[in-house]
Amino acid sequence: MEExxxxxILSKTDYGENDKIVKIFTLEKGTVSASLKGVKKAGAKLKFASEPFCFAEFLFSERAGRRTVIGASLNDSFYPVREDITKFFAAGAVLEFIRRFAKEDITSPNLFFAAIESLKQIAYGNVSPRRALSEFFISALKTVGYALNTDGCFTCGKSLNGRVFFDAFSGGFLCEDCFNGEGREINYATYFALKKTENNQETTEEENVFVLRLLDFYIKTKTEETLNSVRELLKL
Ligand SMILES: [Zn+2]
Structure with a gap:
């Protein structure tokens, strides 16, 4: 059967002497695994289709529930992400996020299009890769049910100025009066930068780092996992 x-492509691993197994985030079926035969041989015509970031129409043959990629027509490889270390880790963080949240056989067109859009931004846009990644996280976290709530104090609704506390379990921010020990104090500048990012206002690179640190902390709290690419991005 063909499909x-x-x-x-989210990731690849070696399989046998010449083959690879890839994990693919698909628009129609969520994540799927498939093998690519002979792609480690010199001149293999489907080698490109085994590389992470490859965005393509894949043709599979399926037998006994196992897929093999037998053809691929490339839409984009987001090539510039391989030539710039900041772009590389920002784009890598997008794939890591999807690997963490996308599920086998569960479709998520929102997450799919958000990922493609942000890879385009990171590869070809003239916006900071850290900013593009933060925008992806903010929208993707909403899609997976972990929306941040930056509309003032999560408890009393007052607008926040002065001291701000972040409760990573609810994804909400609190004023000093409502803070009851759950969560931790964050820099007001971080909260302000996050709001600017959400509202499509310009941010400095320093602010982009503040926002990414907060999102990294939030994702880690929610998933108990660290996205390695974000860590690398914050070290650069
Ligand atoms: Zn309050």
Whole structure:
């Protein structure tokens, strides 16, 4: 049986002497695994289709529930992400986020299009890769049910100025009066930068780092996992 799916390569692992197994985030079926035969040989024509970031129409043959990629027509490889270390880790963080949240056989067109859009931004846009990644996280966290709530104090609704506390379990921010020990104090500048990012206002690179640190902390609290690419991005 043959099947055509639009997808994005998330990761690859070696299999046997010449083959690879790839994890693909597809528009139609969520994440799927598939093998690519002979792609480690010199001149293999589907080698490009085994590389992370490859966004293509994949043609699979399926037998006994196992997929093999037998054809691929490239939409984009987001090539510039391989030439710039900041772009590389920002784009890598997008793939890591999807690997963490996308599920086998559960489709998420919102997450799919957000990922493609942000890879485009990171590869070709003239916006900071850290900013593009923060925008992706803010929208993708909403999609997976972990929306941040930056509309003033989460408890009393007052607008926040002065001391701000972040409760990573609820994704909300609190004023000094409502803070009851759950969560931790954050810099007002971080909260302000996050709001600016959400509202499509310009941010400095320093602010982008503040926002990314907060999002990294939030994702880690929610998933008990660290996205390694974000850590690398924050070290640069
Ligand atoms: Zn309050």
């Amino acid at each position: 055509k799916l639009t997808g994005l």
